[in-house]
Amino acid sequence: DVYEPERIIAQRLAKGGITQYNVKWAGFENKDNTWEPIEHLAGCEDMIAEFKEREK
Known part of the structure; x- marks a missing residue:
């Protein structure tokens, strides 16, 4: 299935240094x-x- 993103709410650094x-x-x-x-x-x-x- 393909879902349509509406907006990015936040950012984090997950395990292994992966940005999510x-x-x-x-x-x-x-x-x-x-x-x-x-x-x-x-x-x-x-x-x-x-x-x-927006985050700036």
């Missing part, structure tokens, strides 16, 4: 947010850049 992003999924509630590595977010580069800009 907390994703709010379109059509789902906040309780359904998940932590995803960047390789699961292909095509979301603009969304990640917007998140990083």
Whole structure:
């Protein structure tokens, strides 16, 4: 299944030094947010850049 990300909520450094992003999924509630590595977010580069800009 392919899910559409709505927004990046947060960023963390997971085990092994892997950066993960907390994703709010379109059509789902906040309780359904998940932590995803960047390789699961292909095509979301603009969304990640917007998140990083908001965090400044």
